Amino acid sequence: MKDTLEALSTADKYLGLFEQNRDLISNGEPQFMKEMRQAAISSFARTGFPVRKEELYKYTHLEPVFDGELAFDFAPRKISFDDNELFRCDVPMLDSHVLTVLNGFYYDPGKPPLYEFDNGVVYGSLREAIQRYPDLVSAYLGKKAHVEHESFVSLNTAFSQDGIFLYVPENQSLEKPIQIIHLLLSDKNQMVHHRNLFVIGKNARAQVIICDHTLSPHMFLTNSVTEVHTAENADLDILRLQNEHNNSCQVTNTWINQERDSRCQHGTVTLHGGMVRNNLHVRMNGEGGEVNALGLFLIDKMQHVDNFTVIEHASPNCTSNQHYKGVLDDASTGAFNGKIHVFPDAQKTMAYQTNNNILLTDTARMNSKPQLEIFADDVKCSHGATVGQLDEDALFYLQSRGISKDESRLMLMYAFADEVISRIKQPALQDRISDLVHKRLRGELSRCNNCAMHCQD
């Protein structure tokens, strides 16, 4: 009873906040957006936040975080800083087109908010895309990310005002990968929403890198949604690098809808962040599709990372692979819930899932739960989960060759992580991530990315 009441009052706060700022949020938007927001907030009013007992959020209780004293920006704040000085992304020297999102709003002063190429490729601010391409956006936005029963998605749909829009028309591809850098910078504890929409057309190809960073030591709460549509035979790679400081909380909701024969790879590398919950839903909506969901997290101190992945095999002949690995040190905690749902007509499905974790201390904790719901009979499905320590025999072998105990442990931890890193398809990106992982394991990776402010843990 008490839990429900508490949940309602936090939810009420957000309902009230939405009502008070509805006009500001929806300012100048086409009707379809206003309707979408209304439907979303109504849904949120019905569901509220997930309560402590709710199975899906058993290990990650987010409601208290949403209940905190948080500031909200309903318009981009005028912040002037020289981005070269204040920030350098840790995935440097990648030949990519960088798009910056600051506190949930597209940020590129003096430049157009939307890039439009001769081949029809469009990317940039979602807010701008809603104005300029309402038909295109309304055909996809909110169509697959459910607002029913998904509190965080409905909250995001109601509140989110900007993010990145990417459209690659049929048969086209990107000149360079796009690198979306989400920055959080504030003088108070802040809540941020942002929404991305990626539409990849028939036979089209794209590569997206997303980096999440914090630039000031305040507490940040981000609730983000990324919706992805891949048409027939499209090819999309997404890699998300989570590197916010340990005083932040990040909830990501990624919804991918794959039409026939399309291929997606979605990787999440979590290096820092106080509390991170990644929800990934993939729907294999057409025959012959393939999805690879990779995850790697390296955490210590009191970090908490929870990866929840659902693959829906709604069509026959599709292949899915979930490969998530974690290394947990100190008193960090983690969870993995990997669900494979094979629909009755999805024959010849191949669905695989592996979750391996290493605990470096007695105080680290990992909860791993595979869930297989298989309703077709001609399928190949497997799952496996391990939670263990570093191999003592391997450690001794390395030491017996003169390698120090610390260095031996690092070599083994890196070897463990490398299984996921080696699956990143682009060599340049793989190298960068490998480098970052090495640094993270040695404790050499900064959380605030060379910013001048002093961070507390």
Added chain:
Amino acid sequence: MLIIKDLRVNVEDKEILKGINLTVNAGEVHAIMGPNGSGKSTLASALAGRDYFDITHGKILYQGKDLTELDPEERAREGIFLGFQYPVEIPGVSMVNFLRTAINSLREYRGEEPMPAGDFLKLMREKKNLVEIDSDLTNRSVNEGFSGGEKKKNEIFQMALLEPKLAILDETDSGLDIDALRVVANGVNKLRSPERATIVITHYQRLLEYIIPDYVHVLYKGRIVKSGDSSLAKELESHGYEWIKQEVES
């Protein structure tokens, strides 16, 4: 180089070595033979510094220093090498990375600069030829997917690379066919030198036809019960361990 005095070793409160005395000088090859369960591997592991072997009594002096005060990596840096009986597989750690890190740890210990990549690859090629190890094996993860013979050759290859002062080869011949045995023995023989001491632990006399020892010791129920020269190995071959057991029991 190595003086073992009255060594007693426990494993999980069970006494395995019951007072070992052994002296090994530079340039010598000592063979330690014995039936299964006599404590041969325990001796090797205790010398290498594996932590679940408890030394309850006695001393191990290596170059005048008390060996028990050194961690496994320190022992390695001081020039001790253990060729494992069952080399572990380490997926994800490449052979090259592993060996380079090992070599550079040794060099750092000796106050030398790390070896440049080019020089290291050259050194690897040299040693590969010496012990006749396949190029393929060094492109992979440590021991991953190696056959028994390949794993043992890999141990000798590492020995060639690290150039230890004291090499302890724990049942280097177990699981090998005659050809692999010859290659391994050949490698060990090529690495014999007046500065190096080698302890060859083996169950069978066969290896000792290729690696001719200076001294042979028989380990039985945690004690060295008989020592001699290489002819002792031949006697064991004729009469088996039963002969030793009877001698000891009476």
